[in-house]
Amino acid sequence: MLMDSxxxxxxxxxxxxxxxxxxxxxxxxxxPTVIYEGIHLISTAATCLLAIYLVVGVMSSGESIHxxxxxxxxxxxxxxxxxxxxxxxxxxxxxSLSYIRHDIKSGAMNPGQVKQYYxxxxxxIFTMLLVVLSNYIIMMWDEI
Numbered sequence: 001m002l003m004d005s006x007x008x009x010x011x012x013x014x015x016x017x018x019x020x021x022x023x024x025x026x027x028x029x030x031x032p033t034v035i036y037e038g039i040h041l042i043s044t045a046a047t048c049l050l051a052i053y054l055v056v057g058v059m060s061s062g063e064s065i066h067x068x069x070x071x072x073x074x075x076x077x078x079x080x081x082x083x084x085x086x087x088x089x090x091x092x093x094x095x096s097l098s099y100i101r102h103d104i105k106s107g108a109m110n111p112g113q114v115k116q117y118y119x120x121x122x123x124x125i126f127t128m129l130l131v132v133l134s135n136y137i138i139m140m141w142d143e144i
Contacts, residue, residue, distance in 0.1 A: 005057060006067040009074055012050050012082070016089075019043035019120035028115040033104060037097055040118045044093035047125060051086025066135075073135035082090040083133040089125045096121075121122040 016051040017040050026035070032137060054074060058065060064075035074082065109117070 005054065005065040008050060008054055009065050009067040009072055009133065012047065012054060013126055013133055014051070016043055016122040016126040016129070018124065021089075023115060023119045023122070026115070028111040031111075031115075033100075033111065036115055036118045037100075040093060040121065041097070043122055043133050044090045044125065047129075048086040048090035051082050055083045059065060067133075070135050072133045078132050082129065085125065085128045086131065089122050089128075093121060104127045 018043070023039055025038055054065065058074055058076060058079045062076075064073060064074055096117075100114060101108065103116060
């Protein structure tokens, strides 16, 4: 792998968190929804690509990845769930863009609700990845 796998493992689950925090800090009325869509799409696509990269590395080498000591861990079984979360997260995030646009046009959602949707979507991906990558049962239980 090109970069240190432990760093990439941390980047994998911190990326959606950073996107959610960035979107949460943006003012909903002054920022066009296309900005939220762009941040959301970049975040979910990057998460999916990074998940694929890490899973291919773990599956091809047969070795697990540890990050921050033993706090975070990715092995072959965890790779299955990471690829599902990354792939399905990207596909549902991409597919939901048209639904959100339709709801905006029909007046069912205002800019604040659009912002909330994209923030919580990325937070959901973050927590799902954190549950799968946690190596301690207490931290995993706290996330659930």
